[in-house]
Amino acid sequence: MNAPIIKGLLLGLILSISIGPVIFAILKQSLTNGHRAGYAFVAGVSLSDLSILFVCNIFTSFFALVLLHRATIAMIGAGFLFLVGCYTILFKKISMEQIDGENKKTMRLRDYLGVLTAGFLMNTLNPSVFLFWFAWTAAIGSDADETQNPLMYKVLVFGTCLLFVLITDLIKVYLSKKLRPKLTEKTLFWINRSAGIIILIFSAALFYSASKY
Numbered sequence: 001m002n003a004p005i006i007k008g009l010l011l012g013l014i015l016s017i018s019i020g021p022v023i024f025a026i027l028k029q030s031l032t033n034g035h036r037a038g039y040a041f042v043a044g045v046s047l048s049d050l051s052i053l054f055v056c057n058i059f060t061s062f063f064a065l066v067l068l069h070r071a072t073i074a075m076i077g078a079g080f081l082f083l084v085g086c087y088t089i090l091f092k093k094i095s096m097e098q099i100d101g102e103n104k105k106t107m108r109l110r111d112y113l114g115v116l117t118a119g120f121l122m123n124t125l126n127p128s129v130f131l132f133w134f135a136w137t138a139a140i141g142s143d144a145d146e147t148q149n150p151l152m153y154k155v156l157v158f159g160t161c162l163l164f165v166l167i168t169d170l171i172k173v174y175l176s177k178k179l180r181p182k183l184t185e186k187t188l189f190w191i192n193r194s195a196g197i198i199i200l201i202f203s204a205a206l207f208y209s210a211s212k213y
Helices: 002-017 021-033 035-067 070-090 109-124 127-144 150-174 176-182 185-211
Strands: none
Touching (some): 002 150, 021 035, 021 150, 021 176, 035 127, 035 150, 070 127, 150 176
């Protein structure tokens, strides 16, 4: 049971250190509307990840059942991750979003629901999020088919991943005031470079795993 948990933690690490619009939105919500708004936004993002993951698992399971091409699916996922890693390292532009922490407004229940919806939509409507989850559900699904209990394997991997990402996002909200001054373009550059390298390592491992099928 240790292997799926470790994979889930590593996958969660990739998601948590990836630089994208969500991290800026979390900081902005936390600093402009308070920590509760930040938590509401994180809840929306988590619900989005869970929904996309559910849909991706349904479709990857369908394709695996009909086509029985696990190696091909895994290779496609590894190729996508390779492209993402190269893009992250070589081409992705890093810029600081201006975040104003003044003039917090009074938030009502409907305001928090609006923030939650905004987090859900921002994550769901990002094509790279869907492609990322589709690639990984295909890859993890191929590994799961080699185990005695594929469903439990997937639950452990993705459950660990989503829980890890949720916890790190909540920590970002909690530490938003301390985190914001440290987010310079230089630190973002190195965080982004590290994320790209980790993604490339996973891509290579997935290629190697797929080649054995």
